[in-house]
Amino acid sequence: MxxxxxxxxxxxxxxxxxxxxxxxxxxxFLTPFKLFLESRQHRLLPRSFRLSGNIVDLQNGEAASEAAVKALLDAFYDAQEQWxxxxxxxxxxxxxxxxxxxxxxxxxxxxxxxxxxxxxxxxxxxxxxxxxxxxxxxxxxxxxxxxxxxxxxxxxxxxxxxxxxxxxxxxxxxxxxxxxxxxxxxxxxxxxxxxxxxxxxxxxxxxxxxxxxxxxxx
CATH class of the missing domain: 3.40.50.1000 (HAD superfamily/HAD-like)
Incomplete structure (x- = not known):
């Protein structure tokens, strides 16, 4: 449904x-999502109770944009059965x-x-x-x-x-x-x-x- x-x-x-x-x-959700992000060269930092602003791109150390966070969430949900x-x-x-x-x-x-x-x-x-x-x-x-x-x-x-x-x-x-x-x-x-x-x-x-x-x- x-x-x-x-x-x-x-x-x-x-x-x-x-x-x-x-x-x-x-x-x-959060524990497997953190592992998923690591596989995509990102990291979720426990700095506040939100995703936006706390997901960091490991290649440049910068916080992922709102669009990037949305794309990562979509990719995670597409593969949710694996995580x-x-x-x-x-x-x-x-x-x-x-x-x-x-x-x-x-x-x-x-x-x-x-x-x-x-x-x-x-x-x-x-x-x-x-x-x-x-x-x-x-x-x-x-x-x-x-x-x-x-x-x-x-x-x-x-x-x-x-x-x-x-x-x-x-x-x-x-x-x-x-x-x-x-x-x-x-x-x-x-x-x-x-x-x-x-x-x-x-x-x-x-x-x-x-x-x-x-x-x-x-």
Whole structure:
């Protein structure tokens, strides 16, 4: 599945919903991207919580231009199956959670890369529906959930995306999770109402507790 109206391409059961980002949440991104950059004579320096300005051309020591960063990202996504691996413990955690909730991946990447991402996720034992979009995530999550009176969880490594979902689905449990500890230390501190999880061993209990607090209206 690629971009489009979520309710046109994904069918949910009458169960809680978990919507998860992919890069740095389900798949390792920064660690393999650093290795990929080294293979292209570039290096990612942990100077701030962003890519632009921190990717350096090893041939001249200068920061790569915005256009060069975009080209490197595109090349990485074209070869993602050669580089990306599952985040720690995610395969088992999601398999167990899928017994009680629907799971949807919402990945912030150009939809043209969605087919390769779909194939990689399937090969890694992560067969859950995938949406690839560069649009703000809040409206997409709101539309996907469709106003159902069921609990929902959203997991992402970027606060901007968590804020977007909070604005459009205020009852949603928000979890900030980032696999790479080096860059996580540079990330902004989550604000009130956003739960930080170091990994899936911390995220899974938060999700189950949220489901446990929900009771259907009589």
């Amino acid at each position: 690629a971009a489009g109206r979520p309710d046109d391409v994904i069918r949910l059961g009458h169960r809680p919903l978990i919507v998860s980002d992919v890069d740095e949440v389900v798949l390792e 990306q691996t599952p985040a720690a413990l995610v395969v088992n955690a999601l398999a167990e959670l899928s017994a009680e909730a629907d799971i949807v991946f919402l990945t912030a990447m150009p939809p043209r890369h969605a087919a390769k991402r779909r194939a990689l996720l399937d090969a890694l034992g992560l067969p859950y529906p995938l949406l690839a979009s560069e649009e703000p995530k809040g409206p997409l999550v709101e539309q996907l959930h469709g106003g159902r009176e069921l609990p929902m969880v959203f997991i992402d490594d970027i606060l901007r995306n968590l804020h977007s979902v909070r604005d459009h689905a205020p009852a949603c449990l928000l979890i900030n999770l980032m696999a790479n500890t080096e860059f996580r230390a540079l990330a902004p501190v989550p604000d009130a109402g956003i739960h930080a999880a170091a990994d899936w061993t911390e995220a899974a209990p938060l999700i189950r507790a949220h489901f446990g607090r929900w009771a259907p209206r009589r």
